[in-house]
Amino acid sequence: MKYRSQENFTHAQADKVGVLITNLGTPEAPTKQALRPYLKQFLSDPRVVEVPKLIWWFVLNGIILNIRPKRSAHAYSTVWTEDGSPLLTHTKAQATGIASRIKLLYGDSVVVDFAMRYGQPSIENAIDSMLSGGVRKLFVLPLYPQYCASTSGSTFDAVANDFLRRRWLPELRFLNQYHDEQAYIECVAAKIKAHWDEHGRADKLIFSYHGIPKRYLVNGDPYHCQCHKTSRLIATYLDLGKNDYMTTFQSRFGREEWLKPYTDETLKQLPSSGVKSIQVVCPGFSSDCLETIEEIGVENRDYFLQAGGERYEYIEALNSDDNHLDMLTSIIQAQIGDWVTVINKGNQDKHNSNARAKLLGAKK
Ligand SMILES: C=CC1=C(C)c2cc3[nH]c(cc4nc(cc5[nH]c(cc1n2)c(C)c5CCC(=O)O)C(CCC(=O)O)=C4C)c(C)c3C=C
Numbered sequence: 001m002k003y004r005s006q007e008n009f010t011h012a013q014a015d016k017v018g019v020l021i022t023n024l025g026t027p028e029a030p031t032k033q034a035l036r037p038y039l040k041q042f043l044s045d046p047r048v049v050e051v052p053k054l055i056w057w058f059v060l061n062g063i064i065l066n067i068r069p070k071r072s073a074h075a076y077s078t079v080w081t082e083d084g085s086p087l088l089t090h091t092k093a094q095a096t097g098i099a100s101r102i103k104l105l106y107g108d109s110v111v112v113d114f115a116m117r118y119g120q121p122s123i124e125n126a127i128d129s130m131l132s133g134g135v136r137k138l139f140v141l142p143l144y145p146q147y148c149a150s151t152s153g154s155t156f157d158a159v160a161n162d163f164l165r166r167r168w169l170p171e172l173r174f175l176n177q178y179h180d181e182q183a184y185i186e187c188v189a190a191k192i193k194a195h196w197d198e199h200g201r202a203d204k205l206i207f208s209y210h211g212i213p214k215r216y217l218v219n220g221d222p223y224h225c226q227c228h229k230t231s232r233l234i235a236t237y238l239d240l241g242k243n244d245y246m247t248t249f250q251s252r253f254g255r256e257e258w259l260k261p262y263t264d265e266t267l268k269q270l271p272s273s274g275v276k277s278i279q280v281v282c283p284g285f286s287s288d289c290l291e292t293i294e295e296i297g298v299e300n301r302d303y304f305l306q307a308g309g310e311r312y313e314y315i316e317a318l319n320s321d322d323n324h325l326d327m328l329t330s331i332i333q334a335q336i337g338d339w340v341t342v343i344n345k346g347n348q349d350k351h352n353s354n355a356r357a358k359l360l361g362a363k364k
């Protein structure tokens, strides 16, 4: 049979709404053996590497997969915890926190789950179990605040590919970005403000985002503009002047030009222009992961201090902060509100006013 049918279907099954939270994915273990299949799946995605298929097949299989797994495994081993990869642990905790908020609002009529674009738990398995549980309306929320074809676009591909093989499709909503959503801006600003309250300010605040090849911007990807807009809105919210902050791009891969200015080069150069203390925040990462903990927390710190910098602080990602989960729950409410009946209006009012009060409290 070409199309998969719905298993265990009974007419008595109640229709449900599904909320699928996704992130990039991470290897199963910090080892060369585990990195190889992860990197192979990730770097074979044409949304991530836009190079003619045949050429890329030889480069990937002949060179990259023979060198990179060992190097990446070493980097991952420095951030790995007892619970596994930080990205997986944070995403799991976010899904659990959001699920309990959603349950208070809507009871059992909404199912919340999470999945990864590459590796496990897969998007396909999550959709499978949601549909078997009676989900007929599905909202997919990739935890990428800024749209990029390589991330949000690719997540849509994974959902669409899964649907290609199914007979009974659910109704679908997909959020492709929330880079200028007021509640998101306020959350990141509150995180920075809390850091200032504890540690004081620095000469400059650096907003560092994951880079992409410059070619993708030239070909029309809105990612670069959305990163700059996020920085500008947070800076405005915090009353920062033009010289108080900078937007940079990290995590280059390969030899071609990526979005500039590069985070590492900027940090190596800043001390010579008189900037001796900096704070780095990464608003594009909803969870701390290899790229923030190791690359920003360790590698770039060394560059800055070795170049004559005196004080370097990394401001953590929003992870499972209450503010963050409240904000994501509000985004979900806005998307599924007309799909599902609020079972407890009191809880909804409480959720909205609590979330707002926490953020406003953080501003002053
Ligand atoms: C070929 C290149 C890559 C593009 C384009 C790219 C875009 C991109 N990535 C993220 C978010 C994350 N990337 C992470 C790791 C990571 N990224 C690449 C390559 C590209 N990313 C590689 C090869 C890796 C693996 C690590 C390594 O070997 O260096 C992660 C962390 C995952 C983890 O397990 O902790 C995240 C998150 C965004 C947002 C983005 C485009 C906007």
Ligand SMILES: [Fe+2]
Residues within 6 Å of the ligand: 210, 251
């Ligand atoms: Fe990446």
Ligand SMILES: [Fe+2]
Residues within 6 Å of the ligand: 251, 290, 291, 295
């Ligand atoms: Fe990196």
